[in-house]
Amino acid sequence: xxxxxxxxxxERAWNAGDGEAWAANFAEDADFVDxxxxxxxxxxTIARESQxxxxxxxxxxxxxxxxxxxxxLGGGFDLxxxxxxxxxxxxxxxxxxxxxxxxxxxxxxxxAFHNTIRRDIAVFAGHDADLAARSPQxxxx
Numbered sequence: 383x384x385x386x387x388x389x390x391x392x393e394r395a396w397n398a399g400d401g402e403a404w405a406a407n408f409a410e411d412a413d414f415v416d417x418x419x420x421x422x423x424x425x426x427t428i429a430r431e432s433q434x435x436x437x438x439x440x441x442x443x444x445x446x447x448x449x450x451x452x453x454x455l456g457g458g459f460d461l462x463x464x465x466x467x468x469x470x471x472x473x474x475x476x477x478x479x480x481x482x483x484x485x486x487x488x489x490x491x492x493x494a495f496h497n498t499i500r501r502d503i504a505v506f507a508g509h510d511a512d513l514a515a516r517s518p519q520x521x522x523x
Contacts, residue, residue, distance in 0.1 A: 385462050385487065389447050396445040401433025409491040417481060417497045443470045450482070460487045 388407050395403035405428040408414065414422040422428050436443075450463040462485040470476050479499060486494040 384490070385449060385452050385460060388462075388485075388487065388490070388492065389449055389464060393445055393447045396436075396443070399433075399436035399441070401429045401431075401436055404432045405429035407492055408495070409488065409493045412492055413494045414492075415496040417499050439473055439475050440468070440470060442472065443468055445469075455486075458489050459493075461485075462487055 391407050392404060395401075395406070405425045408425050408428050410425050411423070412425060412428065414428050416422060416431070420431075422431050446467045446469075448465050450465050452460055452462045454460050464483045464485065466481045466483065468479045468481065470479070481497055481499050483498070484494075484496045485492050
C-alpha cells in the first residue's frame with residue numbers, strides 16, 4: 383500500500399470502530415507507542431488494544447488524519463508524519479483532541495508508530511514565558 387492508502391484505511395477503520403481493520407495496516411511484528419506511552423508489540427496486540435478503546439473511551443469517536451510529510455529512507459522504508467483530530471462524542475474524554483504521529487512504513491505496512499497528543503506549550507511549560515519561548519533544543523540549557 384502507498385501512504386495515502388494506509389492513511390485512508392486507518393481513518394476508515396477507526397471511524398468504524400474496527401480494531402482488526404486498524405491493525406491490518408501494521409506489520410505482524412510492529413511496535414505501536416500509543417498516546418499514553420504504552421508500547422504495544424505485534425499486530426494481534428494492536429488489534430486487541432484498539433478494539434478495547436473503540437468499545438470504551440473512544441466509542442463513537444471520529445478520526446480525521448492529515449499527512450504532514452513523507453520521505454523515503456531507502457531499503458523500502460518511508461518516514462511518515464501525520465496530524466489527527468479526534469472527536470469524542472461522550473464520556474470522560476468527550477471533546478476534541480489533536481495529536482501527531484510518526485510512522486515507519488516498510489513495503490506498505492506500518493512497522494513502527496508513535497502517537498503524541500498535542501498540548502498548548504504555555505500550559506506544558508507551566509506558564510513560564512521564558513521556557514515557552516525557547517525551542518525544544520534549548521529546554522535543557
